[in-house]
Amino acid sequence: MADTAAALDLEELRAFVADVLDVEEEEVTDDADFVAELGVDSLMALEVMVVLEKKYSVKLQEQEMKEITCLSNVYDLLASKLEK
Amino acid sequence: MLTTTACGPVDGTIEVVDPGAPGGRPARTRVHIDANERVFAGHFPGFPVFPGVCVVEYAHRGALATLPEPGEHWTLAAVESSRFTSPVFPGDLLSCDITWSRGTGPREAGAWRCRVAVSTGRGPVALVRLRYARDGGGQREAAVAERTAEAAPAVQEHRTEHRTEHRTVITTSEIRRVLPHRYPMLLIDRVTELVPGGRATGLKAVTCNEPWYEGVRDKAADEDYHYPWTALIESWCHVAGVLVAHDQPNPDVLSGQVMLLGGITDATPLRPAVPGDLVEHRVRLSRQVGETFMFEGESRIGDETALTVGRLVMTMRPAAALTDAVPTGGE
Numbered sequence: 001m002a003d004t005a006a007a008l009d010l011e012e013l014r015a016f017v018a019d020v021l022d023v024e025e026e027e028v029t030d031d032a033d034f035v036a037e038l039g040v041d042s043l044m045a046l047e048v049m050v051v052l053e054k055k056y057s058v059k060l061q062e063q064e065m066k067e068i069t070c071l072s073n074v075y076d077l078l079a080s081k082l083e084k
Numbered sequence: 085m086l087t088t089t090a091c092g093p094v095d096g097t098i099e100v101v102d103p104g105a106p107g108g109r110p111a112r113t114r115v116h117i118d119a120n121e122r123v124f125a126g127h128f129p130g131f132p133v134f135p136g137v138c139v140v141e142y143a144h145r146g147a148l149a150t151l152p153e154p155g156e157h158w159t160l161a162a163v164e165s166s167r168f169t170s171p172v173f174p175g176d177l178l179s180c181d182i183t184w185s186r187g188t189g190p191r192e193a194g195a196w197r198c199r200v201a202v203s204t205g206r207g208p209v210a211l212v213r214l215r216y217a218r219d220g221g222g223q224r225e226a227a228v229a230e231r232t233a234e235a236a237p238a239v240q241e242h243r244t245e246h247r248t249e250h251r252t253v254i255t256t257s258e259i260r261r262v263l264p265h266r267y268p269m270l271l272i273d274r275v276t277e278l279v280p281g282g283r284a285t286g287l288k289a290v291t292c293n294e295p296w297y298e299g300v301r302d303k304a305a306d307e308d309y310h311y312p313w314t315a316l317i318e319s320w321c322h323v324a325g326v327l328v329a330h331d332q333p334n335p336d337v338l339s340g341q342v343m344l345l346g347g348i349t350d351a352t353p354l355r356p357a358v359p360g361d362l363v364e365h366r367v368r369l370s371r372q373v374g375e376t377f378m379f380e381g382e383s384r385i386g387d388e389t390a391l392t393v394g395r396l397v398m399t400m401r402p403a404a405a406l407t408d409a410v411p412t413g414g415e
Contacts, residue, residue: 022165022199022211043346043376043397044167050371050378050395062373 006055008078014071016055020048030072048074058082091296092312093269094141095121098149104182106152110201111182113146119174122295126266128337133406134172135269136210136345137314137321143200143212144314146180151196157219160313161195163351164213168344171409176204187215194218206411250279254286254326262333263325264342268295271319272365275326283368283381286323288316292359310356316363316383316391317351323365324379324398328372338407341375341400350394361385375400 006012010030018025023038034040040048045068049060052074058081067077096115104111117134124132144160151158172178180200187195195217202210254262254275263270277285290311300308325343334340357363367381376399383391 022167022213041169043399046371046373046376046378047347047349047395047397049373065373 008056008075008082010071010075013075013078016051017048017071017074020044020051028071031070034069052078056082091300091308092141092145093123093135093296093315093318094138094145096142098142098145098180100146100149101179103150104184106184111146111150111184112179113142113149113182114177114179115142115146117172117174117176117178121174123269124174126269128264129266131337131407132174133337134174134176135318136166136168136348137318139168139172139178139202139210140166140212140317140348141312141314142178143180143182143202143210144214146182147198147200147214147216150182150184151216152184153196158196158216159219160214160353161217162215162353163313163317163348164197164215165347165349166210166212167347168210170204170207170209171406172204172209173410175411176206178209179203187217192217250277252276252278254278254330259322259326261335262329263322264335264337265322265325269318270322271315272322272326275323276364278327278330280327280331281369281372283366284323284327285367286326286365288319288363288365290357290359290361290363294359297359306358307356309358311358311361311363313351313353313356313391316353316357317348317393319363320365320367320381320383320391320393321345321396321398324367324369324377324381324396327367327369327379328377328398328400337403339403342403342406343398343400344405346376346397346399348393348396350392351396352392352394353390354392355385355388355390357383357385357390363390370395 014028015025018028021038021040027038032038045065048068049065053060056078064077067073096118098113098115100113102112123135123138127133127135180202183199185197187197195215197215200212256273259272271288272286273289275284275286296312296315364384367379369377370380371378379396381393382389
């Protein structure tokens, strides 16, 4: 729900992303490449983007989807959005 | 009671190759996708591709046949997710590796979940996660309440605004000019509301003459006439298809851009549809990036929510993406 946006926490984000991608949490290391190592395709990347938007009540632009390549990038992207 | 042979949009009979051991090795089932599967006639004329929802149907049947705790009346509580990575064609041998685990969430007490890796001789085709509960029961009611609360603003808006200027009537003949699907896989009768780039509402009338009921015996119980959930999801998808393809109709799958089902997440069956029901599908386009579309919505029967769809992804790809994938050299 929009008024109860989740606070950003790396471990929680890891669990959340692992769930969306249907992989084990251990596989989502900070730097594991979503495409090369976790088998994420463009459709899954869109899904990750949409669920992150909902969970953290942020709006991500289409070009920012390119930054969704590994967990630490996602964290930084969300952190920059949540500061504003 | 396990109704693995209940009505559905598939005709084959699955074979349990290995019943598996929960916590140990996965169960395995397989089924030959016969060229005579009736869905092929309409999905699509001249170019048979096995529908993604039918892959889910076989995964579901495999799950029912290998459920670690048989002897009770288990029902599908949710399609937690399904992702389609490669097409399935007539003649394929569809294998399902089914890994069972106990439900862990607060609402999943007593539930069983499974992860089904589906493959053909060419490799993986889909990954499906399903959840089962005994008779739906209290879990189902809790889910309805939660879903209703969760989706309230969008659903409410959809309902209120439906009464206004976006009302339309897109009839069967027009739907056939927009979608390539044909009998028995054209599962929408009329579109009643369409906001380009926004949302659409469509109707599906369920009758006892549905092709899926053909083999139902005279002694069958009322539950045997529950409209197959996989077919109901497909029907919902057809409204989504009209929403995005209505400006760029392409009833031919062999040319131009074709629409492929990429994935379904959190589809929750709530109230079964039966002959005589008029199902109203409500579809909202939640996001579009390039030629990829993500939808959400629900299906209603009168005042009741019959089905909720958390996320559904479709993508437009050149027809060659499909035609080039056809295996050569026969079966």
